[in-house]
Amino acid sequence: MKINEIIRKKRKALSLTQEQIAEYLGVSTPAVNKWEKGSTYPDITLLPALARLLKTDLNTLMSFQDDLSDVEIVNFVNEVDKMVREKDYDTAFKMGIDKIHEYPTCEGLTYSVIMYLNGALFLYGVAEPERYEETFIEFYERLSTSENIEIKETVISMLISYNRKIKNYSKAEELINTYPSASVDKEEQLAILYTEQDKFLDALKIWEHRVLNSVTEIQTALMNMLEIAVKENRMQDATFYTEIYEQVSKLCYVPPYIPYIAKLQLSVIEQDKMKCLTALKSMLPAMQEEWKPQDCPLYRHLCGSETNIFSERLFDMMKNEMESGNEFSFLSNNPEYQQILEELKGRG
Structure with a gap:
C-alpha cells in the first residue's frame, strides 16, 4: 500500500476530515487532498507529526517493507497477467517494473515478475519483443549473483541463451562454467555452443561420449533390474532384461564381449x-x-585404447575365476568346460 493510500485509510479510520488534518499540521486542505490522490507528497519535516496524528509509525506511513511474502508475489504476478489480458503488455510491463523499483531488494519479486514478463512476450505474441530485452538482461545479470541456487541457475541459463543469440560465445562459455551445481548439464550446454560456433569436432566429441556414457548407464540399470528380478523369483523378467541388454549393446556398437x-x-x-x-x-x-x-560413426572421434586395456584385464579376471574360483564350480566336471579352460591356458 502506497503512502497516499495509507494516509487516506488511517484518516478515515480515525474519522478525521482533510480539513482537520490540514489544520493540525498547518497546511492547506488542497495540499492534503493532493497527498491522498498521490499527486504530491508531504514534506519530509511533516512526516513525524503526520504519523503521530494518524496514530501510526513512520515505517507504516511510508510503506517501508523489505520484502513481499510469497503469496503477495503470486497475487501481484496474477495482477500483471490480468493487465496484459485486459489492457496491453506495455502497461503490464511498466506495472511490473515499478513494483520491482518499489521493492528493489526483494529477489523473489524481481525473479517472478521478470520471468513472467519474458514468457508473456511469446505467450501473447507481443510485437517487437526485442524492445524489452535490454531490461530483462539487466535484471538477469543482477540475479545471477543470487544466493538462491534455483534463481541463479535459471537466470544464468537465460543469459547463456541470450549471449548465444547475439553470438557472444566467449561470454556464453564463461557463464556455462559458473553454473552453481552439477544438476545443470554443462557438457550439453558446451556442445550446443560449439555447434553454433561451427566447432563441429569439439561438439561431436562431447555427443559421442554422451552416447557411450548413456549406453553404460542403461546397461548398469538393466543389470540391477536383473538382480532384483532374480531375488523376487521373476525369472521370465530376468531373461527379458538379458535380451534387452544384449540388443542395446550390439545396437550401440560397444566392445564385442559386452553384449x-x-x-x-x-x-x-x-x-x-x-x-x-x-x-x-x-x-x-x-x-x-x-x-x-x-569404425562406427557413433564414436568416430573417440579413442578405444582404455576400453581395450579394460577388456584385457577382464579377460585375465575371468580366466583366474574359471581356473580357481567358485563361481563356475558347477561346470567343473563338464568336458566342454574343461576344453575351454585348456584353450584359455594356451592363450595365456
Whole structure:
C-alpha cells in the first residue's frame, strides 16, 4: 500500500476530515487532498507529526517493507497477467517494473515478475519483443549473483541463451562454467555452443561420449533390474532384461564381449550349464578382439585404447575365476568346460 493510500485509510479510520488534518499540521486542505490522490507528497519535516496524528509509525506511513511474502508475489504476478489480458503488455510491463523499483531488494519479486514478463512476450505474441530485452538482461545479470541456487541457475541459463543469440560465445562459455551445481548439464550446454560456433569436432566429441556414457548407464540399470528380478523369483523378467541388454549393446556398437555379460551372469545364477557354456564360447573370444570405436560413426572421434586395456584385464579376471574360483564350480566336471579352460591356458 502506497503512502497516499495509507494516509487516506488511517484518516478515515480515525474519522478525521482533510480539513482537520490540514489544520493540525498547518497546511492547506488542497495540499492534503493532493497527498491522498498521490499527486504530491508531504514534506519530509511533516512526516513525524503526520504519523503521530494518524496514530501510526513512520515505517507504516511510508510503506517501508523489505520484502513481499510469497503469496503477495503470486497475487501481484496474477495482477500483471490480468493487465496484459485486459489492457496491453506495455502497461503490464511498466506495472511490473515499478513494483520491482518499489521493492528493489526483494529477489523473489524481481525473479517472478521478470520471468513472467519474458514468457508473456511469446505467450501473447507481443510485437517487437526485442524492445524489452535490454531490461530483462539487466535484471538477469543482477540475479545471477543470487544466493538462491534455483534463481541463479535459471537466470544464468537465460543469459547463456541470450549471449548465444547475439553470438557472444566467449561470454556464453564463461557463464556455462559458473553454473552453481552439477544438476545443470554443462557438457550439453558446451556442445550446443560449439555447434553454433561451427566447432563441429569439439561438439561431436562431447555427443559421442554422451552416447557411450548413456549406453553404460542403461546397461548398469538393466543389470540391477536383473538382480532384483532374480531375488523376487521373476525369472521370465530376468531373461527379458538379458535380451534387452544384449540388443542395446550390439545396437550401440560397444566392445564385442559386452553384449554377453548379462546372459553369462544369469546362467551362473541359474546354474544352467548349457546357457553358461554358450555365453562363455561367445564372450571369451570376443574379449580378445580389439575394439575400434572409430569404425562406427557413433564414436568416430573417440579413442578405444582404455576400453581395450579394460577388456584385457577382464579377460585375465575371468580366466583366474574359471581356473580357481567358485563361481563356475558347477561346470567343473563338464568336458566342454574343461576344453575351454585348456584353450584359455594356451592363450595365456
